[in-house]
Each structure stands twice: as C-alpha cells, then as structure tokens.
Amino acid sequence: MSDQHPASGHILVVEDEPAISDIVSTALRYQGHTVTAADTGTVALDLAMTIDFDMIVLDIMLPGLDGLEVCRRLRDSGRFAPVLFLTARDEQDDRIKGFVVGGDDYLTKPFSVDELVLRVAAILRRAPDGQPTEALVVDDLVLDPAGMEVRRGGTAIELSRTEFRLLHYLMTNAGIVVSKTQILLNVWEYDYAGGANVVELYIGYLRRKVDDGREPLIHTKRGAGYVLRRPQA
Numbered sequence: 001m002s003d004q005h006p007a008s009g010h011i012l013v014v015e016d017e018p019a020i021s022d023i024v025s026t027a028l029r030y031q032g033h034t035v036t037a038a039d040t041g042t043v044a045l046d047l048a049m050t051i052d053f054d055m056i057v058l059d060i061m062l063p064g065l066d067g068l069e070v071c072r073r074l075r076d077s078g079r080f081a082p083v084l085f086l087t088a089r090d091e092q093d094d095r096i097k098g099f100v101v102g103g104d105d106y107l108t109k110p111f112s113v114d115e116l117v118l119r120v121a122a123i124l125r126r127a128p129d130g131q132p133t134e135a136l137v138v139d140d141l142v143l144d145p146a147g148m149e150v151r152r153g154g155t156a157i158e159l160s161r162t163e164f165r166l167l168h169y170l171m172t173n174a175g176i177v178v179s180k181t182q183i184l185l186n187v188w189e190y191d192y193a194g195g196a197n198v199v200e201l202y203i204g205y206l207r208r209k210v211d212d213g214r215e216p217l218i219h220t221k222r223g224a225g226y227v228l229r230r231p232q233a
C-alpha cells in the first residue's frame, strides 16, 4: 500500500484458538514485527503489565478473563498500548464495548490476514497520543496535523474542525475500507446519537472540498463503508 517500509514493533497477540494465533503471529513476523503470543486473558494481562508492547491484538472471547476486561484493566492502570480487538461476527455490542473500554480498532472474524496487517500498520503509524506527528500524504493530498492545514495539488483547502478530523481518520487508514460505525466511533466519539446519516453528510462535505473537479480520492464501498485511496491507474 502507501507504506513501503511500515514501522515495526513488538506486538502481543492474544488468541485462544491456536490456528488463528499461528496465522496472525506468522503474518506479523513476516512483516518484521516481534510477536509474543498469549492464549488466556490472565497471561496476556501479566505480560502487558510488565512489557511495553507497541500494540496488542486482543481476542474478545477468551476463557476466564475476556479481552474487554483485559483492556479495561490495562487502561485503568495507565497502560495505553493501542488495542486491536478481534470480535465474533455480528457482535455489534462487542465493538461498541471495545471502544468504551479504550480499544482503538476492531476486526470481525473471519478476517483476512492482509486486512489485519493493514490495520496493524495503520495503528502503528499513529503516535502514542493518537495524532501522527508527521504530515499524512495520499497522492497530491497533504494533511499537516500540527498546522491543521490541508492542501491538494498545492492548493489550500479550508475545512471545519469535524471535516478535518474525518479526513484525518480516512488518511490514517488510507487504502483500508472503514465502516460508518468505525468513523462514528473515531471521529464523533462513541456516544454520538446522530448515527450513520451524519457520516454520509460529512463525507459529502469533504468530497465537495477535496475531490470536486479532481480525480476522486474518497470512494464509497456499498454496504461496507468508505475508503480514501490514490487514483488507480
């Protein structure tokens, strides 16, 4: 994708199903990451309290201490390694709960290993406080988080604060389809009552400012969400 040399890190993989744990660990090691695996929530919590992981891939359904509780206890003790939750299919509740306890993203099982690798890279690109320190660049679109500036083809684009946050989220996840729920939870915070219509409305505003009269970067994936990516030749 956009990152030829993604940041590598030390990742804790927590999954009680050996087949999934092996596939995930192998894929992440192949990307250059160091992987420590745990198969229970208790072991995961012990490890994460002693080792400063760059991120945690955390299955929710675990025997004993579940993934949500592991994340809650880590956050309560001031440990903020980003958490990518693995949720069972159609457990919408788990996704919401995951964000409430301080998770950063989620993947629904079954997921493709490629998707997991992309999401891990996107999370590692973000600085610890959730804001990248360097400018985000996709094709001729440049977003500078420090100066709150956006340019396309060298031309400055004026965005509202919410539009800026939305574009920032889409660019951080460039090349990855993000659902309306994910956008809502990350850009508006989880308890926003307006729902998916607000996401559609703001995607419309952004398109008018960023894509109008140009090669479109923001694409709709019907039934799945949105993806910001460079034009495909």
Ligand code: CA
Pocket: 015, 016, 017, 059, 060, 061, 062
């Ligand atoms: Ca499990």
